[in-house]
Amino acid sequence: MKKLFLVALLFGFSPMFAQDDNVDLTPDNSWLKVGLTAGIPVGDASDVSDFTVGADIRGQYLFNPNVAIGFASGYTHYFANDDFEDFGVIPAAAFFRYYFTPDGLFFGADVGYGFLANIDNNDGGLYLNPQVGYHNRDWNFYAYYQNTFAENDLNLSNVGVGVTYNIRFN
Template identity: 70%
Template sequence: MKKLFLILGISVIGFNTVNAQEEVNVEITPDNSWLKAGLTAGVPVGDASDFASFNVGADVRAQHLFTPNWGVGVASGYNHYFGKDGVDDFGMIPLAGFVRYYFTPSGLFFGSDLGYGFLTNVDNNEGGLYVNPQIGYHNRDWNIYGYYQNTFTENDLNLQSVGVGVTYNIRFK
């Protein structure tokens, strides 16, 4: 896990060093930057299906389109897992960067989050690497998507779920 974070860190530093030679003037407008807020619902799979029956969550994002097709940003929220067979409910708070590719101004998109998932109400496990690929439909105001979410937590436990989400775009004025 430490090697993965080291490789990611070196890649980001290298990318920023190459791009630092060009001065970029970024203008934030309602047409290229906005907040996304919404809800998700999923079914745990893999290891998670042994101790959780369902999960719901809140999805909060800030996005900037740096071309008409490519968007980047930060993502967070909260995912609540409903325990089963005597297991208490628990949660996961993601803190991630994300990238999305929009094929057209309205239509199909795909993207992924990459970051860290912090676990709540779980003993002896703080969290781990968080990955959340998505594919969906978007228009100027809404995003509807399917996702596969995986948090590679400590103690060789993968917290995985598949589900659907919907977010509303809150434009800057």
């Protein structure tokens, strides 16, 4: 099932990343986003963890002033309660963002695979991360809901806030 999902993801998103001779990458349309997140586990994860922190890294290409795509990864660390060990999620995802104005409100979502760290008998599963936030030329501030639909009926979810800084490509 994992292989089928990864193949579908690869073929589904490959047209978005196809080479086009007319694409010109500039500091105004492409950049790297790096940042931090903090959240509270919900669902299954709230039974064994009370807090999450994470690192967020993204490569973004802005098609026009409103629509962006890219790759997202990072790490979300779940701090476990007394009787459990800490664990985490490492996403490999594509993302989409819609910016209403050059500075202001945005909506976005990451879709991909969440690899689980320090969880026995479970490699991971479908990763979703919808977001809503505020952005300007250099910063993004957002609220999110992150969910990894892992194997063996395990769903690791958290809600939180994040901030990223835009590093422009030259």
